[in-house]
Amino acid sequence: MKNATSTASGILLVDKTGGMTSHDVVSRTRRLAGTRKVGHAGTLDPMATGLLILGVNSSTRLLTYVVGLDKEYLATVRLGVVTTTDDAEGEALGEPAGDGLLAGVTDARLAAAFAGQTGEIEQVPSSVSAIKVDGKRAYARVRSGEDVVLAARRVTIAEIELLGAPRRAVADDGTPGTGAEVVDVDVRVVCSSGTYIRAIARDVGAALGVGGHLTALRRTRIGPFSVDDAHSLDELGSVVESGASVPLIAAAAAAETLFPVWRLDEAQAVALGHGQRVEAPEDVRASAQGSTPVAAIAPGGALLGLVEVTGRTAKSVVNFPPDEREVTA
Missing domain, CATH: 2.30.130.10 (PUA domain)
Incomplete structure (x- = not known):
């Protein structure tokens, strides 16, 4: 590990693992890159994995232009259970939909519900998002007992592709609704910046009358940058331990891409x-x-x-x- 402060500038693509906050990734990267000047372009929830773009030293100035790029995600939507956070991190709300209602979720209705979430739409963010309300994060207000309802925002969802057939099963993974009959659907989503994938899960479940939440999320692309070219923090740690520097994309190369x-x-x-x-x-x-x-x-x-x-x-x-x-x- 290097003790001297590095002035190397560039863009770093990180494949975030689950359970870490985006701030955790920035903090560890500061140590690995040998500089305090590290920032990120767009957060990922702790539950989510995948591409996080970091700027190191003067290349943090490029992040403003990365934040607004379109994004691609792979996600799993669970129908039949509503949660307090619209994802698997929250608690189940009310009773699960049950097999009677889920039996009416035909492939045609499912496709139509997801299609209804595409295009330019008004989307209400999850109440536990990082959006600030009167200077305080919405999730902090919710955790302190406040009832928070955020205003709808206009987003563009270019594509929602259903991947494979829906899986009908009894949830047994310890997540909200364990023991309930559910329908899991894998999807690929291409959307504008500011889109909440868990809000898509919530709204598709509501449209079908059975409720829904997100159980898995992976960001695979931001603009022209792919998670296939990213490194995990463990991989970056091994690189630095070997005596090499963190593998940055030069500012010029990144700018030429953008x-x-x-x-x-x-x-x-x-x-x-x-x-x-x-x-x-x-x-x-x-x-x-x-x-x-x-x-x-x-x-x-x-x-x-x-x-x-x-x-x-x-x-x-x-x-x-x-x-x-x-x-x-």
């Missing part, structure tokens, strides 16, 4: 680095549509910063310190 690219010459790099406006080439102006930033890559291949194009000229809006631009592996 934004249009402008490869600067020396004069352009110096001018932009000093906060001056610079005439942007025609291809750069064409690629910078709306408010999309452009990744400005210095002649040496490092990320100089993100620039905003207005008319024929561009100006840097996010700069990267020279001493943090290169990843020191």
Whole structure:
């Protein structure tokens, strides 16, 4: 393990295990990466596993642009039991639906209920979410005994794919509703940032009249970044113990994945680095549509910063310190 503070900058893809908070992952990564400057783009509940994107040192400045990317999840929805948290971490509410009601959950009704959750919809977040209500997290208010009902938010659910046939069984895994007859459905969800997958489980169960909650959740993708390229914290620990550095994606490589690219010459790099406006080439102006930033890559291949194009000229809006631009592996 390294004691000196590292200035290496980059993006780190972590495959979070269940039972950890996102803050736990950040804390351990700070030790592994040898720096306090670590942040994450989008939390995962302790129950959930999968992709968590971290920024290290100056690359935390890229996280603002990662948070809003679309996401993909694999999930298991359990129909027949309602919980206080809309997932398996809560307590069962009321009596399970029972086989009489569940028998009416045909494949056609099931498909229609999930289809009803797709598109641009108004979704009410779970009351135990991290959304702040008058400066206090909703889940903290619920735990202190308050009755919290959050306002609906507009989200876009591009796709819900049912994976395999529904499984009808008696729950025997110790989760809420154990001993009750349930229907488990595996799904793949592609959605906008801000979508609550457990709210989908809750609302599908309500639409079918049997109740529902989430029993498993794994995030597999955020924008162009896949969990297949991520490392577990144990793997990262082994890498550091061997004497190597945490395997970061260089800021330039990450920015080239996220934004249009402008490869600067020396004069352009110096001018932009000093906060001056610079005439942007025609291809750069064409690629910078709306408010999309452009990744400005210095002649040496490092990320100089993100620039905003207005008319024929561009100006840097996010700069990267020279001493943090290169990843020191």
